Amino acid sequence: MEFEFDIHKIFLEPISKLDSSLLPQRRPLVSSSEAQRQIVAVIDEIGKASAKAQRLPAPITSASRMQTNQHHLYILKDCTPKTAGRGVVIGFLKVGYKKLFVLDHSGSHIEAEPLCILDFYIHESLQRHGFGKELFAFMLRTEQVEPQHLAIDRPSEKFLSFLRKHYNLRSTIPQVNNFVVFEGFFRDRKAPGRKMPAKRAEGEIKPYSLSERDFLKHEEGLPWPFSQAQSSLNRASSLGSSPTRACPRHNPGEEDFVKSLRTFRPHSLQRAASGEQEDPSQRRRTR
Numbered sequence: 036m037e038f039e040f041d042i043h044k045i046f047l048e049p050i051s052k053l054d055s056s057l058l059p060q061r062r063p064l065v066s067s068s069e070a071q072r073q074i075v076a077v078i079d080e081i082g083k084a085s086a087k088a089q090r091l092p093a094p095i096t097s098a099s100r101m102q103t104n105q106h107h108l109y110i111l112k113d114c115t116p117k118t119a120g121r122g123v124v125i126g127f128l129k130v131g132y133k134k135l136f137v138l139d140h141s142g143s144h145i146e147a148e149p150l151c152i153l154d155f156y157i158h159e160s161l162q163r164h165g166f167g168k169e170l171f172a173f174m175l176r177t178e179q180v181e182p183q184h185l186a187i188d189r190p191s192e193k194f195l196s197f198l199r200k201h202y203n204l205r206s207t208i209p210q211v212n213n214f215v216v217f218e219g220f221f222r223d224r225k226a227p228g229r230k231m232p233a234k235r236a237e238g239e240i241k242p243y244s245l246s247e248r249d250f251l252k253h254e255e256g257l258p259w260p261f262s263q264a265q266s267s268l269n270r271a272s273s274l275g276s277s278p279t280r281a282c283p284r285h286n287p288g289e290e291d292f293v294k295s296l297r298t299f300r301p302h303s304l305q306r307a308a309s310g311e312q313e314d315p316s317q318r319r320r321t322r
């Protein structure tokens with residue numbers, strides 16, 4: 036992706052890590068205000084490209100969302116002499132910690148706060164050249180995390196293939212939310228998860244967990260899963276919640292629906308109990 040300004044003056048490293056300040060560790064070679072303006076333009080553009088590649092109705096990565104969340108954004112630029120001019124952005128990877136209830140092999144809910152892969156994109160013309168692996172490996176080193184300890188927010192087929200090929204991540208542990216976790220998720224973690232009691236007091240239950248992609252639904256009307264309540268509940272519900280997300284709006288009939296969620300036994304849970312595996316790609320949100 037090319038821009039009307041010089042990428043090499045704002046991103047001095049091959050891979051730049053940004054947080055909510057939107058400023059890379061090495062100070063850009065242009066004024067702070069100019070750097071901020073250019074970096075906002077880059078993030079918004081690559082966010083749009085990623086959404087288009089994933090056929091999402093709107094970007095899940097934008098400068099404004101970066102500023103209001105505790106996410107880390109890794110941006111890879113091209114350093115080869117052929118693009119020595121103003122430089123190009125090859126792709127990006129966005130990660131962040133989220134509080135989730137993750138099902139273990141026995142179907143128990145474990146409260147965990149794993150690093151989650153939230154958005155990942157390499158420009159179409161440069162896919163399958165090893166850039167994704169370079170970016171992903173850099174993130175793993177920087178965040179000091181093992182690939183099997185990650186939770187993935189609705190991976191695409193390409194991403195699942197990527198994880199199989201580079202990290203031998205194949206078998207998933209069936210979940211009832213939209214995050215995919217792999218075998219080994221619970222092994223040798225630095226901070227082991229907390230097992231939740233089978234029955235919890237009323238009011239203590241966090242009824243659902245929103246993935247990055249679910250905020251899109253928020254903007255369209257009732258938040259997911261409440262937006263599903265009027266129609267039939269034909270997909271697995273989610274448990275757990277994201278600390279970085281605003282509280283859902285309360286609507287008439289919402290409490291009844293939450294109660295019904297508490298007694299609802301999702302298909303994935305039934306599958307977990309029977310040992311049957313679910314194809315994670317089937318869990319992707321349809322538009």
Ligand SMILES: CC(=O)SCCNC(=O)CCNC(=O)[C@H](O)C(C)(C)COP(=O)(O)OP(=O)(O)OC[C@H]1O[C@@H](n2cnc3c(N)ncnc32)[C@H](O)[C@@H]1OP(=O)(O)O
Nearest residue numbers: 154155156157162163164165166167168190191196197200
């Ligand atoms: C949580 C989320 O972010 S889900 C969304 C993930 N992003 C997308 O799906 C957007 C479109 N895809 C992409 O941007 C890229 O393909 C990525 C980010 C998934 C991978 O980056 P790449 O630079 O292509 O990966 P890299 O070259 O390091 O590894 C290649 C491997 O990735 C997988 N892969 C990459 N592109 C494809 C493709 N078009 N079809 C199938 N598998 C693919 C394959 O396993 C491939 O190995 P192979 O060529 O031997 O089959």
